[in-house]
Amino acid sequence: MRKIAAVIGGGVIGGAWAARFLLNGWDVRVHDPDPEAQRKITEVLGNARRSLPSLSDHVMPTEGTLSFHETIAAAVVDALYIQESVPERIDLKHLTFTAISEACSEDAVIGSSTSSFTPTELSSQQANKSRIMVCHPFNPVYLLPLVEVVGGTTASKNAVERCVSILTEIGMKPLKIKKEILGHIADRLLESVWREGLWLINDGICDTETLDDAIRFGFGLRWAQMGLFETYRIAGGEAGMLHFISQFGPTMKWPLSKLTDVPNLDDALVQKIADQSDAQSDTYSIRELERIRDTNLVGMMRALKAQNWGAGSVLANFDAGVKAAIGCPDMSGLVRTIARTVPLDWLDYNGHMNEARYLQAFGDATDRFMELIGCDADYIAKGGSYFTAETHIRHLDEARAGEVIKIDTQVVLGIGKKMHLFHLMKAEDERVLATAEHMLIHVSLETRKAVPPAPHIEAKLIEVAIAHEVLPVPEGMGRFVGQGR
Amino acid sequence: MRKIAAVIGGGVIGGAWAARFLLNGWDVRVHDPDPEAQRKITEVLGNARRSLPSLSDHVMPTEGTLSFHETIAAAVVDALYIQESVPERIDLKHLTFTAISEACSEDAVIGSSTSSFTPTELSSQQANKSRIMVCHPFNPVYLLPLVEVVGGTTASKNAVERCVSILTEIGMKPLKIKKEILGHIADRLLESVWREGLWLINDGICDTETLDDAIRFGFGLRWAQMGLFETYRIAGGEAGMLHFISQFGPTMKWPLSKLTDVPNLDDALVQKIADQSDAQSDTYSIRELERIRDTNLVGMMRALKAQNWGAGSVLANFDAGVKAAIGCPDMSGLVRTIARTVPLDWLDYNGHMNEARYLQAFGDATDRFMELIGCDADYIAKGGSYFTAETHIRHLDEARAGEVIKIDTQVVLGIGKKMHLFHLMKAEDERVLATAEHMLIHVSLETRKAVPPAPHIEAKLIEVAIAHEVLPVPEGMGRFVGQGR
Numbered sequence: 001m002r003k004i005a006a007v008i009g010g011g012v013i014g015g016a017w018a019a020r021f022l023l024n025g026w027d028v029r030v031h032d033p034d035p036e037a038q039r040k041i042t043e044v045l046g047n048a049r050r051s052l053p054s055l056s057d058h059v060m061p062t063e064g065t066l067s068f069h070e071t072i073a074a075a076v077v078d079a080l081y082i083q084e085s086v087p088e089r090i091d092l093k094h095l096t097f098t099a100i101s102e103a104c105s106e107d108a109v110i111g112s113s114t115s116s117f118t119p120t121e122l123s124s125q126q127a128n129k130s131r132i133m134v135c136h137p138f139n140p141v142y143l144l145p146l147v148e149v150v151g152g153t154t155a156s157k158n159a160v161e162r163c164v165s166i167l168t169e170i171g172m173k174p175l176k177i178k179k180e181i182l183g184h185i186a187d188r189l190l191e192s193v194w195r196e197g198l199w200l201i202n203d204g205i206c207d208t209e210t211l212d213d214a215i216r217f218g219f220g221l222r223w224a225q226m227g228l229f230e231t232y233r234i235a236g237g238e239a240g241m242l243h244f245i246s247q248f249g250p251t252m253k254w255p256l257s258k259l260t261d262v263p264n265l266d267d268a269l270v271q272k273i274a275d276q277s278d279a280q281s282d283t284y285s286i287r288e289l290e291r292i293r294d295t296n297l298v299g300m301m302r303a304l305k306a307q308n309w310g311a312g313s314v315l316a317n318f319d320a321g322v323k324a325a326i327g328c329p330d331m332s333g334l335v336r337t338i339a340r341t342v343p344l345d346w347l348d349y350n351g352h353m354n355e356a357r358y359l360q361a362f363g364d365a366t367d368r369f370m371e372l373i374g375c376d377a378d379y380i381a382k383g384g385s386y387f388t389a390e391t392h393i394r395h396l397d398e399a400r401a402g403e404v405i406k407i408d409t410q411v412v413l414g415i416g417k418k419m420h421l422f423h424l425m426k427a428e429d430e431r432v433l434a435t436a437e438h439m440l441i442h443v444s445l446e447t448r449k450a451v452p453p454a455p456h457i458e459a460k461l462i463e464v465a466i467a468h469e470v471l472p473v474p475e476g477m478g479r480f481v482g483q484g485r
Numbered sequence: 486m487r488k489i490a491a492v493i494g495g496g497v498i499g500g501a502w503a504a505r506f507l508l509n510g511w512d513v514r515v516h517d518p519d520p521e522a523q524r525k526i527t528e529v530l531g532n533a534r535r536s537l538p539s540l541s542d543h544v545m546p547t548e549g550t551l552s553f554h555e556t557i558a559a560a561v562v563d564a565l566y567i568q569e570s571v572p573e574r575i576d577l578k579h580l581t582f583t584a585i586s587e588a589c590s591e592d593a594v595i596g597s598s599t600s601s602f603t604p605t606e607l608s609s610q611q612a613n614k615s616r617i618m619v620c621h622p623f624n625p626v627y628l629l630p631l632v633e634v635v636g637g638t639t640a641s642k643n644a645v646e647r648c649v650s651i652l653t654e655i656g657m658k659p660l661k662i663k664k665e666i667l668g669h670i671a672d673r674l675l676e677s678v679w680r681e682g683l684w685l686i687n688d689g690i691c692d693t694e695t696l697d698d699a700i701r702f703g704f705g706l707r708w709a710q711m712g713l714f715e716t717y718r719i720a721g722g723e724a725g726m727l728h729f730i731s732q733f734g735p736t737m738k739w740p741l742s743k744l745t746d747v748p749n750l751d752d753a754l755v756q757k758i759a760d761q762s763d764a765q766s767d768t769y770s771i772r773e774l775e776r777i778r779d780t781n782l783v784g785m786m787r788a789l790k791a792q793n794w795g796a797g798s799v800l801a802n803f804d805a806g807v808k809a810a811i812g813c814p815d816m817s818g819l820v821r822t823i824a825r826t827v828p829l830d831w832l833d834y835n836g837h838m839n840e841a842r843y844l845q846a847f848g849d850a851t852d853r854f855m856e857l858i859g860c861d862a863d864y865i866a867k868g869g870s871y872f873t874a875e876t877h878i879r880h881l882d883e884a885r886a887g888e889v890i891k892i893d894t895q896v897v898l899g900i901g902k903k904m905h906l907f908h909l910m911k912a913e914d915e916r917v918l919a920t921a922e923h924m925l926i927h928v929s930l931e932t933r934k935a936v937p938p939a940p941h942i943e944a945k946l947i948e949v950a951i952a953h954e955v956l957p958v959p960e961g962m963g964r965f966v967g968q969g970r
Contacts, residue, residue, distance in 0.1 A: 012722065050887060051779040054828030055786060055800050057849070058807040059889050116739075138703040139720055140775070143782045145799040146703030171803045173702045173796070179690045183741045185699040188685065191741040192677035194733075195748070197713055200673065201758055202748045205664045208758060209765035212712025214670040217658045218623040218631030220708030224785060225795045227697025227705065228682055235624055237497065248679075254601075256668045256676040259744030263680070263687045273686055273693060280694035290625070292794060294536040297628045299788030300709060301540060306830060307781055310710045311658070314630040315540050318656045322543040343539030345791060349865060350930065355848050355873045360841035364542070380834060387883075388840045392966045393876040398933065402535060404544055413967070420967055437966040445835065448883065480965045481877045481922045482898070482905055 002027050002064070006079035006104075008072055008096055010034070013113050014085035015041035016141030018066065019048030021081075023142070024170040025061030030068050031075040038068055048142035055143070055171070072096065073103035080105075081166050083135065085113040093117060094125045101126050109163045111135030111149075115187045118180040119152035130156035133163060135174075136184055145173035152180035192259060199258040216310045225296040226289075233277050234289050242274035299345040328372060332467045335372065337365040337423070338407035342399050352398040358425070359393065362436040365407040365423050373460040375453065384453060386419060386440040394476050397433045404428040410474055414465035416458070417442045417450045422474045435476045487512050487549070491564035491589075493557055493581055495519070498598050499570035500526035501626030503551065504533030506566075508627070509655040510546030515553050516560040523553055533627035540628070540656070557581065558588035565590075566651050568620065570598040578602060579610045586611050594648040596620030596634075600672045603665040604637035615641035618648060620659075621669055630658035637665035677744060684743040701795045710781040711774075718762050719774050727759035784830040813857060817952045820857065822850035822908070823892035827884050837883040843910070844878065847921040850892040850908050858945040860938065869938060871904060871925040879961050882918045889913040895959055899950035901943070902927045902935045907959045920961045 005021040007014045010032035018028045018041055030041060045066070053060050069075040076082050082104055086096050093114065100110055110132045112122055123129035134150035147167055151160040160176065167174040177184055183191060200206055206214070222231050229241075236244025245265075252262045263269065281289065304312025329336045338361055348354035370376070370386055379385075399405055406426050413420035419440040425433045442453040452458065490506040492499045495517035503513045503526055515526060530551070538545045554560040561567050567589055571581050578599065585595055595617045597607055608614035619635035632652055636645040645661065652659040662669055668676060685691055691699070707716050714726075721729025734750045748754065766774065789797025814821045823846055833839035855861070855871055864870075884890055891911050898905035904925040910918045927938040937943065 012720070047775055047779060050776070051783055051829060053826040053887060054783045054830070055790075055803075056807065057804050057825050058811070059824045059826060138707075140779060140782070143779060143786070144703050144706060145796050146699065148699065169806075171799065173698070173799045175695060175698050175702065177691060177695065179688075181685075181688075181690050182739065185685060185691055185696060186703050188681055188742055189678045189696075189700065190704060192681040192744055193674045193713060195737070195742060195744065196673055196677040198748045198750065198754065198758075200666075200670060201761070202754050203664075203666075205666050206662055206670055207765070208714040208761040210660060210662065211670055211674075212715050212765065213658070213660050214631065214633065215674065215708045215712035216710055217660065218629050218671050219675060220705065220710070220712065221629060222623075223700050223705030224709035225701055225705070225789060227700035228678060229693040230697050235497070252680070254667065257673055257680060257744065258746055258748075259677055259680065259742065260746050261744050263683045263743075265683065269683065269687050273683075276686070276693040280692070280697065290532055291535070292792070294532060294625060294628060296789060296792055296794055297625070298536050298539045299791060300785040301628070303784030303788040303830060304710060304781060305540075306784060307777070309777060309781055311630050314656065314658045318540075319542050321654075322541065326543070339544045340542050341538040341544060344536060345539070345788060349862070350870050350872065354845075355876065356841050356845035359844040360839075363839065363841050377834070385835050387835065388880055390880065390964070390966045391840065391876070391878040393878075395873055395875065398872075402538060439966050478965045478967070479875070480963045481875045481924050482963070 004029060004079045006031070006076040006082040007085065008032070008075060008082065008100065009085035009087070010037040010041045011085065012040070012044060012139065013137065013141060014083070015044035016048065016139070017083045017085065017113070017137065019045045019052070019142045020170050020172070022064045022066055023048060023052050023060055025064055026170070027064040028066050029075040029079065030066065031070070031072050041066070044142070047140070052142045072099040076100050076104040076108070078105070079108055081163075082108055082110045083113065084110065088114060088116045090117060090121060093122055097122060097126055097132060101128060107131070107162075109133075109159055109166060111163060113137060115183055118182065119150055119154050120180060123154050129154040131159045133160060134180075134184065135163065135167065136187070137172075138186070145171065146186070147172045147174050148177055148184045148186060149174045150177045150180050150184055195259055196257050217314065221297055221300060221311055222293070224300055226293060229273070229277050230281050230289070233281055234286055234293060237286055240274070241277040242270060245273050246270045295344050298343060302343065302345055331372065331464050333471065334408040334410055334424070335369060335464075336406065337368040337409045338405070340405060342401050342403050342405060344401050347401050352400055355393075355395065358395065358434050359391065359436070361405060361407060361425065362393070362423050362438070363388070365409055366421060366438060366440065369409050369421060373464065374457045379454065379457070380445070383445045384451075385443060385445055387443050388438050389441050390439040392437040392479060394435045394479070396435070397427070397431055399427065399433050405433060410471055411461070411465040411468045412437070412477065414461035417452055419461060422477055424474065435474065437477055489514060489564045491516070491561040491567040493517070493560060493567065493569045493585065494571035495522040495526045496570065497525070497529060497624065498622065498626060499568070500529035501533065501624070502568045502570065502598070502622065504530045504537070504627045505655050505657070507549045507551055508533060508537050508545055510549050511655070512549040513551050514560040514564065515551065516555070516557050526551070529627070532625070537627045557584035561585050561589040561593070563590070564593055566648075567593055567595045568598065569595065573599060573601045575602060575606060578607055582607060582611055582617060586613060592616070592647075594618075594644055594651060596648060598622060600668055603667065604635055604639050605665060608639050614639040616644045618645060619665075619669065620648065620652065621672070622657075623671070630656065631671070632657050632659050633662055633669045633671060634659045635662045635665050635669055680744055681742050702799065706782055706785060706796055707778070709785055711778060714758070714762050715766050715774070718766055719771055719778060723771055725759070726762040727755060730758050731755045780829050783828060787828065787830055816857065816949050819893040819895055819909070819956065820854060820949070821891065822853040822857075822894045823890070825890060827886050827888045827890060829886050832886050837885055840878075840880065843880065843919050844876065844921070846890060846892060846910065847878070847908050847923070848873070850894055851906060851923060851925065854894050854906065858949065859942045864939070864942070865930070868930045869936075870928060870930055872928050873923050874926050875924040877922045877964060879920045879964070881920070882912070882916055884912065884918050890918060895956055896946070896950040896953045897922070897962065899946035902937055904946060907962055909959065920959065922962055
């Protein structure tokens with residue numbers, strides 16, 4: 001039987017809920033009186049189709065069927081899960097829940113995207129309050145896993161568990177909130193930053209860009225992987241959370257924020273926080289947490305570097321400076337195309353550099369060589385490039401995280417559309433780690449077909465190829481897999 | 486001439502400053518009366534050596550020389566840059582700045598790691614206030630780029646610019662703050678979250694783990710790449726920032742936070758925010774910002790997935806469920822080892838899946854095949870595994886982001902220590918994208934030498950190899966690079 005979800009209210013949030021369910025193979029039935037709803041949902045769905053499948057290393061299920069319905073009743077009648085995302089007005093919420101309740105099945109779960117109302121308020125006019133709860137997601141809902149699930153005192157434990165199970169099934173992280181409160185957890189934290197941020201803008205301390213930068217180049221990176229308390233646990237070090245937190249009593253009186261109503265950080269609260277922090281994190285020592293944090297930061301910042309964005313653009317600019325300082329190597333002999341450290345995120349379960357990262361380094365060596373003969377970013381932007389057609393790699397020794405690796409490049413053949421390269425990868429102590437042999441073909445990026453390179457590139461390639469003719473034939477060249485030594 | 490930085494106060498923060506400078510090739514002179522300082526700095530330096538070089542795609546400069554000095558004067562005398570990180574007591578800061586000022590060179594830059602004092606307060610007792618400024622970093626200082634640079638009304642513009650230039654040179658993102666204020670920018674935002682968080686714990690709404698999860702599975706991920714205002718700009722959509730922000734006037738009166746002193750969100754402030762947001766972000770349309778955000782999130786979440794941490798563990802758990810549902814394929818014919826989508830972060834400048842990602846997919850296919858013959862995580866944990874010795878890849882067609890790719894695996898030879906595999910990668914429409922031929926050798930992870938696999942693995946491998954003997958020899962097997970068709 002097909003699994004059916006109903007989405008009531010189809011704006012940015014409702015549309016993204018629809019996308020999450022659809023891409024996880026559910027049929028989705030939408031009700032929204034807005035004549036623009038269909039267009040809006042289609043746009044959100046386009047974004048979701050582009051990005052959500054990237055999160056999995058498996059094929060997503062066949063996309064479900066999306067349908068639009070004139071009435072709430074028609075949308076919810078067969079739905080296992082119903083998500084309400086109508087505007088944040090309690091009268092509208094009540095009307096919506098009444099219409100849902102009248103038509104939906106007894107054991108449907110009804111979630112609300114609200115940040116402004118509690119489950120008690122939402123369900124106050126319904127006879128059956130047990131299946132109504134807050135399921136508050138975060139934009140973009142099709143990517144961010146968090147959903148705050150608040151059952152309050154009205155939803156049944158059973159319904160909350162069914163809800164958690166369904167949301168987990170569509171790849172989310174349902175976070176059960178013990179007590180109901182306006183704004184739940186995350187929006188209260190966001191609201192505090194928002195209010196303080198408004199003061200900073202209002203008072204001309206900084207502009208919006210500076211404020212954003214103060215987040216994304218610093219604590220925002222930390223919070224993508226550990227929250228407030230686990231981060232402070234590390235900052236507290238071996239002295240422990242109790243000691244660390246207890247220091248902050250006096251600072252609560254400081255005007256560190258314009259928001260001045262503060263809790264009393266007395267011994268009881270300090271002890272409560274320390275106990276909860278122990279329960280949360282004490283499977284890891286502070287040293288382990290530091291290393292986990294650092295490896296996470298390296299991985300995320302390198303991911304941002306690939307997009308040349310935020311903290312990643314700082315890394316990219318730094319590297320551009322290094323590269324400019326290196327300058328162009330001599331190309332009459334072997335060409336030093338790469339000298340780099342093996343980063344933490346290049347390791348695999350065997351404790352060494354993963355085989356794909358060898359090819360990443362060799363591919364970077366090829367890119368660098370291309371650039372040196374004139375096939376640089378400008379040339380590529382004009383529509384010419386080299387594609388690798390064939391590769392042979394010998395893995396001769398292991399490389400570990402933090403080790404320096406160097407690649408020297410030899411031209412075996414360079415004429416017309418063809419460029420045949422041989423890369424030699426060595427460790428800092430000259431140990432040979434690997435070799436790679438590549439046949440590349442020059443292509444038009446428009447037609448994706450082989451075409452000759454621009455004359456200045458072919459001339460430079462031939463010049464290097466002729467210079468390299470006197471070099472010895474590299475050991476391991478022309479091998480096939482499984483050939484004897 | 487060697488570049489010299491002086492670090493006054495060598496705790497977690499001072500030690501990390503020392504590490505940043507050292508690993509960027511500067512000599513670092515430390516003064517700290519704490520007898521434990523040397524041990525503490527060595528520990529921080531260990532963490533930094535492990536992780537900081539991972540951020541660059543080039544070799545870091547040769548590490549500078551670290552030395553410890555009995556007096557402030559001896560540490561600062563030849564320093565171009567001096568960073569003060571002593572405890573947050575103004576009397577101590579004043580004594581420290583006096584000692585620094587007496588001994589340092591006229592054009593040295595003096596930065597303070599303080600979050601509690603302004604440049605005016607820090608420099609109040611010094612004749613030369615022009616070279617003293619706040620340079621407030623974020624833990625871990627050796628990785629996070631942000632440093633808030635506050636010159637206030639006392640530091641000279643020239644000194645601030647020299648400071649920015651030096652901090653940029655060591656890979657940081659110096660953020661110039663226009664006006665001095667207690668806590669600068671980031672710590673005021675952090676303090677607001679901290680205070681609200683304390684209320685939530687105090688009132689028993691949630692525990693520390695739930696609060697942390699409410700951050701790191703949701704808005705923390707957003708803030709690693711875009712801050713508060715740019716994120717809200719996207720949420721506002723095409724209607725624009727002015728419209729979006731103006732809606733929030735009434736909510737300022739809501740008890741969405743226990744911190745109740747709020748600015749008046751009047752027309753002037755709304756317009757100010759909208760203007761600043763335009764200046765910050767209007768090189769991109771909302772649609773472009775959405776795609777940038779989504780690609781960043783995919784990349785970062787996949788980086789966390791590789792560590793099985795935070796939002797990445799949600800993805801890993803989701804995939805584990807998918808894999809369990811797939812179950813074990815039939816191995817009597819070609820073995821379907823991979824079926825997946827090409828994720829956004831696997832593309833390169835040629836607009837298609839990067840060659841290294843082909844090998845990543847083929848490597849995953851090998852891993853899956855190993856697992857299917859019993860060389861699984863448990864077996865590997867006991868010390869046996871296969872290493873790839875040799876690889877040959879043919880790139881026959883291009884794969885784009887979002888495309889489904891499938892890999893079928895054939896055993897060419899499987900006996901003793903040797904496993905010779907041939908992978909065929911196809912698109913969803915059966916177009917052949919690439920082939921890969923691998924020779925793997927079974928090793929001991931302890932000795933890193935070739936040894937025979939456990940009998941049950943060899944038996945299973947032989948069983949599959951015998952079954953595969955009747956399959957046709959794969960096209961392209963045994964090729965060397967550059968061989969004619």
